[in-house]
Amino acid sequence: MPKPIKDVLPYIAYGGDYNPEQWEEETWYRDAELMQKAGVNLVSVAIFSWAVLEVEEDVFQFEWLDKILDILHEHGVGVCLATATASPPAWMTKKYDDIPAVDEKGIPYSFGSRQHYSPSSPSYRKGIKKIVKALAERYKEHPALKMWHINNEYGCHLSECYSSYSLEAFHHWLQEKYKTIEALNKSWGTNFWSQRYNDWAEIDFPVNQATFYNPGQKLDYKRFMNDQIFDLYLIEKNILRDITPEVPVFTNFMYQFKPLDYFQWAKELDVVTWDSYPDPREGIPYRHAFHHDLMRSLRQGQPFLIMEQVTSHVNWRDINLTKPPGTMRLWSYGGVARGADGVMFFQWRQGRAGAEKFHGAMIPHSDNEKSRTFQETAKLGNELKLLDSVRDARVKAKAAILMDWENWWAVELEGKPHNGLSYMETLEAYYKPFFDLNIAVDIVHPAADLSEYSFVVAPMLYALTSAEAEKLENYTAEGGTILFSFFSGIADKHEHIHLGGYPGPLRKLSGIYIDEFVPQSEEGRLTFVKKGRQFSSSIWADVIYPEGAETVAAYETGWLAGIPAVTKNRFGKGTAYYIGTAPEERFLKEFIKEISEENHVIPALKVEDGVEVSEREGEEEKYLFVINHNEYEVNVKLAEGTTYYNMLSKQNISGKEALPAKEVLILSYSK
Ligand code: GLA
Ligand code: GLA
Numbered sequence: 096m097p098k099p100i101k102d103v104l105p106y107i108a109y110g111g112d113y114n115p116e117q118w119e120e121e122t123w124y125r126d127a128e129l130m131q132k133a134g135v136n137l138v139s140v141a142i143f144s145w146a147v148l149e150v151e152e153d154v155f156q157f158e159w160l161d162k163i164l165d166i167l168h169e170h171g172v173g174v175c176l177a178t179a180t181a182s183p184p185a186w187m188t189k190k191y192d193d194i195p196a197v198d199e200k201g202i203p204y205s206f207g208s209r210q211h212y213s214p215s216s217p218s219y220r221k222g223i224k225k226i227v228k229a230l231a232e233r234y235k236e237h238p239a240l241k242m243w244h245i246n247n248e249y250g251c252h253l254s255e256c257y258s259s260y261s262l263e264a265f266h267h268w269l270q271e272k273y274k275t276i277e278a279l280n281k282s283w284g285t286n287f288w289s290q291r292y293n294d295w296a297e298i299d300f301p302v303n304q305a306t307f308y309n310p311g312q313k314l315d316y317k318r319f320m321n322d323q324i325f326d327l328y329l330i331e332k333n334i335l336r337d338i339t340p341e342v343p344v345f346t347n348f349m350y351q352f353k354p355l356d357y358f359q360w361a362k363e364l365d366v367v368t369w370d371s372y373p374d375p376r377e378g379i380p381y382r383h384a385f386h387h388d389l390m391r392s393l394r395q396g397q398p399f400l401i402m403e404q405v406t407s408h409v410n411w412r413d414i415n416l417t418k419p420p421g422t423m424r425l426w427s428y429g430g431v432a433r434g435a436d437g438v439m440f441f442q443w444r445q446g447r448a449g450a451e452k453f454h455g456a457m458i459p460h461s462d463n464e465k466s467r468t469f470q471e472t473a474k475l476g477n478e479l480k481l482l483d484s485v486r487d488a489r490v491k492a493k494a495a496i497l498m499d500w501e502n503w504w505a506v507e508l509e510g511k512p513h514n515g516l517s518y519m520e521t522l523e524a525y526y527k528p529f530f531d532l533n534i535a536v537d538i539v540h541p542a543a544d545l546s547e548y549s550f551v552v553a554p555m556l557y558a559l560t561s562a563e564a565e566k567l568e569n570y571t572a573e574g575g576t577i578l579f580s581f582f583s584g585i586a587d588k589h590e591h592i593h594l595g596g597y598p599g600p601l602r603k604l605s606g607i608y609i610d611e612f613v614p615q616s617e618e619g620r621l622t623f624v625k626k627g628r629q630f631s632s633s634i635w636a637d638v639i640y641p642e643g644a645e646t647v648a649a650y651e652t653g654w655l656a657g658i659p660a661v662t663k664n665r666f667g668k669g670t671a672y673y674i675g676t677a678p679e680e681r682f683l684k685e686f687i688k689e690i691s692e693e694n695h696v697i698p699a700l701k702v703e704d705g706v707e708v709s710e711r712e713g714e715e716e717k718y719l720f721v722i723n724h725n726e727y728e729v730n731v732k733l734a735e736g737t738t739y740y741n742m743l744s745k746q747n748i749s750g751k752e753a754l755p756a757k758e759v760l761i762l763s764y765s766k
Contacts, residue, residue, distance in 0.1 A: 152190070177246075209252070231338035408455050428761070528687040579674070
């Protein structure tokens with residue numbers, strides 16, 4: 096059994112990716128000293144070190160890593176030891192021609208960048224087993240070892256492979272799934288366009304075809320690749336579990352990452368970690384807040400770690416905006432507020448050579464402790480020491496947004512009534528009101544237990560099984576409130592339509608019947624009216640016929656005039672709302688506020704616009720985070736009769752508190 100993270104890391108984790116192999120030994124000592132000054136307690140080592148650890152096949156060179164781990168340990172810095180498998184070495188790539196992944200045109204990726212391996216390569220699989228075993232055996236007793244950092248950002252650059260090895264594996268995967276070719280034919284609907292198969296060997300990859308792909312084939316390919324990459328993770332995990340059963344393992348997740356089903360993956364991680372790189376030009380990073388909430392929810396509220404972020408600016412956008420003074424600290428607290436128990440960076444020391452030398456780091460090229468970057472880094476690191484007690488405290492949300500990777504894959508496949516639909520953008524549009532209103536929200540899978548939630552939002556839940564729909568019915572019948580958006584309940588997970596009128600298995604629950612969709616042109620704007628007030632919408636309109644539901648708002652535009660845009664249906668002890676279009680932001684905010692209030696789903700504190708509030712609950716105390724994103728000071732009105740402890744200024748406060756621009760209040764109080 097791996098140790099609980101709160102025991103492994105008796106502090107809020109603070110540090111970053113550390114690549115000592117890029118530096119001379121004398122720098123290692125300076126690094127360790129600076130780490131102490133900066134309050135660093137954890138670094139990820141050896142992520143891209145395979146070539147300098149296994150210098151030739153079976154020839155391992157661990158001495159430098161031994162030394163680094165010793166130095167770090169002597170300086171009180173723990174290590175997330177990476178398994179070094181994120182990029183196989185040149186000798187291996189040349190020696191075994193199955194290593195490189197193959198692109199859609201059948202061309203193998205060449206060596207010289209990173210992550211060029213095929214997840215189906217037998218030689219890669221053999222290779223990772225050897226290096227992971229060797230690392231685990233060598234460092235299993237090392238006191239610096241805190242956690243295992245498996246690989247790095249699986250699938251980041253390559254999440255598809257079209258090699259012959261992958262094809263063979265795909266055939267095998269399909270056989271496991273369907274058992275008979277008849278079952279596959281049925282699932283893929285192959286009587287369409289003469290697509291029938293007699294044998295597994297006849298199946299190609301869904302690439303380079305003359306026109307539209309078979310949706311079943313395409314979906315299964317996505318599932319297969321997710322599983323194939325997941326398999327790599329499991330190979331490493333199982334070896335580590337065997338040799339170091341108590342050491343937690345994880346890999347680092349990414350932002351808006353469609354290829355991998357993180358709900359599936361998270362079950363096999365001991366802690367969720369992710370890499371968060373908001374673009375400063377986007378303003379308040381609510382999309383990243385959505386991801387913090389998602390990462391927390393992936394393991395049912397267990398705190399996560401921000402494994403990477405940047406101090407100043409990245410180098411991989413066209414133009415890389417710098418975070419202004421104080422922003423890195425403010426956004427870091429935004430993560431902690433939503434359940435992060437660690438704030439880490441890519442990377443510790445800014446590189447001298449290589450493709451990422453202009454990527455920000457905790458120590459810039461100047462190596463100057465007085466630099467703004469290092470000053471801000473050290474300030475945050477030392478401040479976080481005041482928050483030890485926040486660790487493991489939970490965000491208690493009464494609202495949830497449903498999210499499903501299978502649905503993401505299906506709803507964005509080609510051939511839809513509107514091919515500009517974005518599942519992620521829809522999720523974010525429905526998330527933003529919760530963020531703006533400071534209402535805590537979990538992001539959960541449709542099959543999850545929803546009984547803790549008073550209000551559930553299901554945006555664009557296109558691919559849904561009847562069993563999942565039944566769970567949503569039961570949830571509502573028991574008193575829950577649910578809100579659907581257009582293009583929900585349309586297909587099953589094979590992407591076969593639920594026949595007999597939309598929204599298929601949600602028809603009874605929503606009390607409506609939809610016979611046709613009316614996608615809108617890019618310029619198309621609809622107007623609808625709710626209680627005498629007019630709102631606009633775009634993208635889509637469902638032609639809704641109520642079957643028991645009441646009309647909350649109806650269109651005014653053209654031939655849709657009078658048709659419901661928004662409906663409400665009493666179902667058992669609960670209520671189901673349905674929005675048949677993509678409304679303007681103002682409407683969603685008002686509507687979500689109204690439904691939330693009706694259900695007593697309220698923010699931990701009422702504050703001005705531009706101020707973010709999130710609360711975590713420990714065993715004895717609550718921790719209230721108030722983050723002022725505005726360029727001006729605001730007044731924060733605290734709950735009457737409660738005395739709070741300001742954890743950063745170490746003073747008791749009550750009543751009203753002035754919160755300067757770009758500042759944060761972290762207040763603990765008794766439950
Ligand atoms: C990713 C990778 C890192 C580094 C950073 C740069 O998160 O995991 O190795 O390339 O991006 O932002
Ligand atoms: C063409 C083809 C049909 C069908 C339609 C769809 O006309 O002949 O098989 O694909 O397009 O519009």
